[in-house]
Amino acid sequence: MVFLTTQLWLRNRLTDRYWRIQEVLKHARHFRGRKNRCYRLAVRAVVRAFVKCTKARRLKKRNLRTLWINRITAASQEHGVRYPVFIGNLVKCQVELNRKVLADLAIYEPKTFKSLAALAKRRREEGFAAALGEGKEPEGIFSRVVHYH
Amino acid sequence: MTARGTSSRFLASVLHNGLGRYVQQLQRLSLSLSRDGPSSRGAREFVERDVTDFARRNPGVVIYVNPRRCSVPKVVAEYVNGAVREENIQGKSAEEIATLVQKLADQSGLDVIRIRKPFHTDNPSIQGGPTVPILAASLKPERLQGFTEPLFSEIQVEM
Numbered sequence: 536m537v538f539l540t541t542q543l544w545l546r547n548r549l550t551d552r553y554w555r556i557q558e559v560l561k562h563a564r565h566f567r568g569r570k571n572r573c574y575r576l577a578v579r580a581v582v583r584a585f586v587k588c589t590k591a592r593r594l595k596k597r598n599l600r601t602l603w604i605n606r607i608t609a610a611s612q613e614h615g616v617r618y619p620v621f622i623g624n625l626v627k628c629q630v631e632l633n634r635k636v637l638a639d640l641a642i643y644e645p646k647t648f649k650s651l652a653a654l655a656k657r658r659r660e661e662g663f664a665a666a667l668g669e670g671k672e673p674e675g676i677f678s679r680v681v682h683y684h
Numbered sequence: 685m686t687a688r689g690t691s692s693r694f695l696a697s698v699l700h701n702g703l704g705r706y707v708q709q710l711q712r713l714s715l716s717l718s719r720d721g722p723s724s725r726g727a728r729e730f731v732e733r734d735v736t737d738f739a740r741r742n743p744g745v746v747i748y749v750n751p752r753r754c755s756v757p758k759v760v761a762e763y764v765n766g767a768v769r770e771e772n773i774q775g776k777s778a779e780e781i782a783t784l785v786q787k788l789a790d791q792s793g794l795d796v797i798r799i800r801k802p803f804h805t806d807n808p809s810i811q812g813g814p815t816v817p818i819l820a821a822s823l824k825p826e827r828l829q830g831f832t833e834p835l836f837s838e839i840q841v842e843m
Contacts, residue, residue: 562689588686643809 603634610641614652624655627662629680691797695804698765698792707744709764709792713785714748717757717773724757729778730785738782742789759785763793 556574562584563570563577570580608618625632630651632640641648654677661675698704715735717727731749739747759781761769769788773781 562685565689584686584689643813644811645814646811 600634603638606638606641607634610638610648611652611655614649614656616652616655620659621652621655624658624662625651627680628654628658628677630654687798691795692800693795693797695799695801696794698794700806704764704792707764708742708789710742710745710761710789711764712746712748712760712762713788714750714760714762715757715773716750716752716754716760718754719751721753721755721757723755723774726775726777726781727757727773730781733778734782738785738789745789759788761788761791763791765793767793767795 559581560571560574560577562581565571566577566580566584570576604618607621611618611621632651637648637651640651658675658677661678664672665675665678698709715727715731717724717731719728735747735749739745757773759771759773761771763769769791771784771788773784776784
């Protein structure tokens, strides 16, 4: 004879349900409304929050670059230079400053930014003189570049 | 996990001056281990061999060794700015505890959380920052007469 009654009394019961739901709710405590209290709503909100957190890492780079470009545009417009002119002529003068540094300079070092805008303007004029003067104008001073070979 | 769900701080030094670098920030180290008990074997070896050398190398740190009946040996580090860090040394070997204690001694008491920016300066501007004429494009000319002082002269700005 095989006794089966004893084994039938053993049941697998979930004992740490409380801690499993607390693991999810702790990430939802700063949410608004019932999603910070009720597990069923909190699960969906927490998953969406994590997904947005990962996707935002790519967006942050784009948003910050747009912000820098807007700030540089505003600052260069005050000196009478448009953004594409400013950036293009700075690159031609081999001033390899990125947009983050240019935006910080525009906010905190206004005199430096003014001189950079003047440099861009002057390089632009020298570029026009070289293109339209057909060799009769002397070479521009700020058009000289260093060749790294 | 998210930036708003976890705490963060700005980069800072201990007293916002340079003194924190030349003063050891670890004040007290309390080791609680058990005399018998397999989980504190590494802690006992550390206490036998390395704790006196560590104490001699760091004269500014007060080290308390508390042998008591505990199943889980712990090391509690208290810092000059009041921060308390508790670490579990259960089952660790003496070398691992030595490296852990050295790491605690090298730390300052500032929280180990996300640092928002890897730089901080009290004086972000050398040339005086933006002056009102920078905003002149958005203001009408009549309202500008009389404004000559710079905007950021007294305000501390996070760079």
